[in-house]
Amino acid sequence: MKARIFVTLKGGVLDPQGRAIQHALSGLGFDGVNDVRAGKLIELDLADGTSDEDIDAMCRKLLANTVIENYRIEKVA
Amino acid sequence: MKSAVIVFPGSNCDRDLAVAFEAATGSKPEMIWHRDTDLPDDIDLIGVPGGFSYGDYLRSGAMAARSPVMQAVARAADRGAFVLGICNGFQVLTESGLLPGALLRNAGGHFVCRDVALTVENAQSAFTSLYDAGEAITYPVAHHDGNYFADDATLDRLEGEGRVALRYAESVNGSARNIAGILNDAGNVLGMMPHPERVIEAAHGKTDGQRLFKGIVEGLLAKA
Numbered sequence: 001m002k003a004r005i006f007v008t009l010k011g012g013v014l015d016p017q018g019r020a021i022q023h024a025l026s027g028l029g030f031d032g033v034n035d036v037r038a039g040k041l042i043e044l045d046l047a048d049g050t051s052d053e054d055i056d057a058m059c060r061k062l063l064a065n066t067v068i069e070n071y072r073i074e075k076v077a
Numbered sequence: 078m079k080s081a082v083i084v085f086p087g088s089n090c091d092r093d094l095a096v097a098f099e100a101a102t103g104s105k106p107e108m109i110w111h112r113d114t115d116l117p118d119d120i121d122l123i124g125v126p127g128g129f130s131y132g133d134y135l136r137s138g139a140m141a142a143r144s145p146v147m148q149a150v151a152r153a154a155d156r157g158a159f160v161l162g163i164c165n166g167f168q169v170l171t172e173s174g175l176l177p178g179a180l181l182r183n184a185g186g187h188f189v190c191r192d193v194a195l196t197v198e199n200a201q202s203a204f205t206s207l208y209d210a211g212e213a214i215t216y217p218v219a220h221h222d223g224n225y226f227a228d229d230a231t232l233d234r235l236e237g238e239g240r241v242a243l244r245y246a247e248s249v250n251g252s253a254r255n256i257a258g259i260l261n262d263a264g265n266v267l268g269m270m271p272h273p274e275r276v277i278e279a280a281h282g283k284t285d286g287q288r289l290f291k292g293i294v295e296g297l298l299a300k301a
Contacts, residue, residue, distance in 0.1 A: 013181065013226060014181060014182075014184055014224070014251065015182075016182050016183065016184060016185065016186035017182065017186070019186070020186055061143075062135070062139065062143060063135070065136055065139065065172065065179055067171075067177075067178060067179040067226070067227070068179045068181060068226055
């Protein structure tokens with residue numbers, strides 16, 4: 001079983017990396033990019049039967065810092 | 078007086094901090110490896126040093142905060158031992174929950190490595206008692222992730238309770254309310270981005286950091 005964890009900065013938390021990407025895109029001539037937010041994708045290869053609670057606990061205890069980040073879990077068959 | 082400096086893979090200010098502890102306390106600190114699960118029961122002072130623990134993987138300080146030794150540090154802090162986290166050490170303390178908030182990437186996106194002007198906000202704390210309230214001092218900074226973040230309620234509480242120990246007196250990294258260093262609610266844990274251990278000897282060019290370490294020793298003696 002695989003799970004993908006998407007970790008993103010909460011709204012209102014400054015993202016200098018996203019801003020730099022936005023500037024670079026504009027430098028390449030791509031107009032109309034209003035905003036860029038960069039995040040992380042963490043792929044987990046899990047033992048079958050790993051509970052949703054455990055995956056959620058992994059996110060809360062390590063993978064995301066919930067002071068500044070949100071996370072979304074996507075299970076892949 | 079017993080002190081210790083925690084050493085993670087990737088710490089690089091551990092020996093400087095050990096020199097500062099030895100100069101202030103008169104005895105060499107124990108260097109404690111991150112895999113150790115215990116600290117001496119009678120430990121008075123613990124330093125969490127600067128550097129790039131675990132290569133800053135995942136988030137600065139995130140892996141170090143979950144290493145075995147940090148549970149021992151939390152237990153010692155509960156007992157009342159003084160804990161000083163500098164730079165990456167501050168990031169480790171916020172990641173481990175010993176201090177509130179988080180350290181984000183510097184607002185300008187750049188690594189900042191230079192002397193910065195600071196104001197001592199709280200000169201009553203056990204760490205800062207040898208400074209005057211409102212005193213202007215200079216410590217160097219060297220960090221990429223020093224932009225302190227917490228929600229407004231937390232920031233209000235920190236300010237209301239006198240837990241902002243140090244503030245930047247100039248624009249450095251985008252920190253909320255220019256916060257450079259904060260205390261826990263009990264006042265025995267201090268986290269700060271600037272490096273006092275780099276300004277303790279005449280040969281360093283400045284000695285503004287000396288009184289922080291001497292103040293810690295006086296605070297510990299007063300407590301004993």
